[in-house]
Amino acid sequence: MELTFNQAAKGVNKEFTVNIMDTCERCDGKGNEPGTKVQHCHYCGGSGMETINTGPFVMRSTCRRCGGRGSIITNPCVICRGAGQAKQKKRVVIPVPAGVEDGQTVRMPVGKKEIFITFRVQKSPVFRRDGADIHSELFISIAQAILGGTARAQGLYETINVTIPPGIQTDQKIRLSGKGIPRINSYGYGDHYIHIKIRVPKRLTSRQQSLILSYAEDETDVEGTVNGVTQTSTGKRSTGN
Numbered sequence: 244m245e246l247t248f249n250q251a252a253k254g255v256n257k258e259f260t261v262n263i264m265d266t267c268e269r270c271d272g273k274g275n276e277p278g279t280k281v282q283h284c285h286y287c288g289g290s291g292m293e294t295i296n297t298g299p300f301v302m303r304s305t306c307r308r309c310g311g312r313g314s315i316i317t318n319p320c321v322i323c324r325g326a327g328q329a330k331q332k333k334r335v336v337i338p339v340p341a342g343v344e345d346g347q348t349v350r351m352p353v354g355k356k357e358i359f360i361t362f363r364v365q366k367s368p369v370f371r372r373d374g375a376d377i378h379s380e381l382f383i384s385i386a387q388a389i390l391g392g393t394a395r396a397q398g399l400y401e402t403i404n405v406t407i408p409p410g411i412q413t414d415q416k417i418r419l420s421g422k423g424i425p426r427i428n429s430y431g432y433g434d435h436y437i438h439i440k441i442r443v444p445k446r447l448t449s450r451q452q453s454l455i456l457s458y459a460e461d462e463t464d465v466e467g468t469v470n471g472v473t474q475t476s477t478g479k480r481s482t483g484n
């Protein structure tokens with residue numbers, strides 16, 4: 244059974260139809276057409292067993308005439324042809340528990356039979372799953388990374404306002420406790436980990452360009468060089484244009 248990421252994470256009631264062999268509903272498993280009489284098997288006296296005398300031994304076995312039924316059907320049921328069992332289409336509602344994982348199987352009674360259902364959980368374009376924990380990425384600007392701030396991230400249950408501390412690094416994780424998937428074998432929820440990605444702008448306004456050059460002039464811990472910034476012979480940096 245195919246489930247979306249969110250259905251598996253939050254749980255869902257899934258309806259589907261199965262074809263199973265079960266007690267014939269038309270004859271209620273008796274095998275004769277409803278309203279018709281069933282003949283008592285005179286061969287076994289209705290016991291369904293016959294006694295075979297083989298010299299010194301007396302064997303009891305299933306009556307060959309009635310097949311152990313004890314009665315003879317003269318008007319077999321039109322649905323099951325007297326078998327008492329028929330293929331039936333059944334609508335089943337499966338309460339898929341929240342937190343079900345890809346490949347997990349559940350057992351489910353359908354009529355007098357049991358069926359096994361294996362879940363296939365689709366991938367999410369937003370979330371990655373690790374048990375009850377979920378992971379997602381959040382892109383922030385350079386200024387947000389340096390100065391801190393807030394950003395909106397898609398959560399499993401709602402949109403989340405994430406507080407970004409000043410000086411956050413790329414790939415740093417922000418843990419949102421209890422915002423993950425319900426734990427299927429215990430209590431509580433997993434966590435939501437937001438992986439920070441810093442978006443570097445490809446185009447700058449001329450003002451941003453001059454500001455970033457000024458910023459670069461004051462940078463002291465640079466390995467190598469910065470385009471547009473040259474180091475003077477005195478060790479001080481100045482703009483090259």
Ligand SMILES: [Zn+2]
Nearest residue numbers: 267270320323
């Ligand atoms: Zn029947």
Ligand SMILES: [Zn+2]
Nearest residue numbers: 284287306309
């Ligand atoms: Zn019989």
